[in-house]
Amino acid sequence: MRVRVNETMKVFHGHVPTQLAEGQEVSGELAAMLLERAAAKVTRLDAEPDEDGGDGGPKEPPASLADASTAAEVLAWVGEDPDRAAEALAVEEAAEKPRSTLVKQLKKLAEG
Known part of the structure; x- marks a missing residue:
């Protein structure tokens, strides 16, 4: 998984402070953590494919x-x-x- 940081920020990952710059690309566990906890501050760059070969993104909107x-x-x-x-x-x-x-x-x- 990869994400691009949309704004400069400082996060703690593995009990270590990490400075992230706007436009920086991040992958792996840090990318997953950012997507989960700061989704509005990052942009996902790739999606994991579905079993049917889709892009992994939800096809239907959330219930509401x-x-x-x-x-x-x-x-x-x-x-x-x-x-x-x-x-x-x-x-x-x-x-x-x-x-x-x-x-x-x-x-x-x-x-x-």
């Missing part, structure tokens, strides 16, 4: 984009699709408490 429990679920569904990003952005902005980091990432993807 407004009720998706994590930003990672929304971003996994959106992938790199600007139309899906715009759809998810509209739902997120209409929410009672929009997640600002998710909104920022969706805007970047929607503008594409």
Whole structure:
């Protein structure tokens, strides 16, 4: 798994502080941890193929984009699709408490 860091940040991985620069590509366990814990701050660069040969990304939106429990679920569904990003952005902005980091990432993807 590989991700690209969207903004400069410092993370702790294996009890070691790690400085990551905007645009840096990260792979392996660190990439998986970033995707899980800071999904709005990274962009996934590859997807693991499904058994049927697909790209590994969800084909259906979360049960309700407004009720998706994590930003990672929304971003996994959106992938790199600007139309899906715009759809998810509209739902997120209409929410009672929009997640600002998710909104920022969706805007970047929607503008594409």
